[in-house]
Amino acid sequence: MGFSTISSGRTCSAGCLGVDNRQVLPPFMPVGRGSDGVFGFTLRAATAGGSLGHLPWILPHLPPGSRRLEPEEMWRDPGRIRISDVLKTLIIGCAPGNSDVYSGLRLIADALSCAASLNSRSFEALVRAGYYRQVSETLLSLEYMMQVSSDAGDHWKGDLQKYLQLHRNSLGSHNSLVVADAGCPEESFEVLRKRLAEFGDLLAWWPTMVSVARCRAASA
Numbered sequence: 001m002g003f004s005t006i007s008s009g010r011t012c013s014a015g016c017l018g019v020d021n022r023q024v025l026p027p028f029m030p031v032g033r034g035s036d037g038v039f040g041f042t043l044r045a046a047t048a049g050g051s052l053g054h055l056p057w058i059l060p061h062l063p064p065g066s067r068r069l070e071p072e073e074m075w076r077d078p079g080r081i082r083i084s085d086v087l088k089t090l091i092i093g094c095a096p097g098n099s100d101v102y103s104g105l106r107l108i109a110d111a112l113s114c115a116a117s118l119n120s121r122s123f124e125a126l127v128r129a130g131y132y133r134q135v136s137e138t139l140l141s142l143e144y145m146m147q148v149s150s151d152a153g154d155h156w157k158g159d160l161q162k163y164l165q166l167h168r169n170s171l172g173s174h175n176s177l178v179v180a181d182a183g184c185p186e187e188s189f190e191v192l193r194k195r196l197a198e199f200g201d202l203l204a205w206w207p208t209m210v211s212v213a214r215c216r217a218a219s220a
Contacts (some may be wrong), residue, residue, distance in 0.1 A: 012040025034084030046104030089130030
């Protein structure tokens with residue numbers, strides 16, 4: 001599996017990124033991890049005719065301190081999601097590629113505002129449905145990877161099979177979801193609801209904010 005050099009997809013990694021800023025582009029989600037992924041989804045849903053270019057270069061990610069992922073982290077409760085995961089599942093439900101970026105951002109803003117206004121039971125059901133959809137898509141992708149990687153090592157295949165089974169089991173579980181980057185588990189859904197509403201407000205006001213900033217820059 002690979003990426004086309006020029007694509008109309010949503011994959012976006014902002015470690016090394018250039019954008020054509022001649023027209024209004026969506027803002028990045030200002031809090032939480034995965035904001036570059038949210039940007040890619042928002043960009044694709046709010047604009048039409050744009051393309052992503054994947055250059056044949058690699059930029060090393062060399063943080064100043066050492067980082068370590070313990071092996072058991074792979075098998076932690078799969079019912080852990082991030083704010084960015086929920087945003088992407090909601091944004092992908094919006095009509096893709098509006099010709100007018102202003103109406104596109106407004107459509108996404110309205111969808112986020114509508115989700116944030118649901119009662120607690122309906123809101124959790126909406127988030128869980130998005131989680132199930134996301135896990136199902138991940139399973140299909142990984143199962144395809146398994147099929148086309150017949151010459152891969154046994155350790156890799158064994159770990160992938162274990163990972164697949166863990167997530168298959170999560171689809172049949174009714175355990176509570178945990179929003180990993182939204183504070184303590186007891187309050188995480190209310191924090192999530194607040195973040196959705198705030199990002200919706202930001203999208204709704206973003207074109208005006210950009211217009212005012214450009215006018216001030218031009219008159220300086």
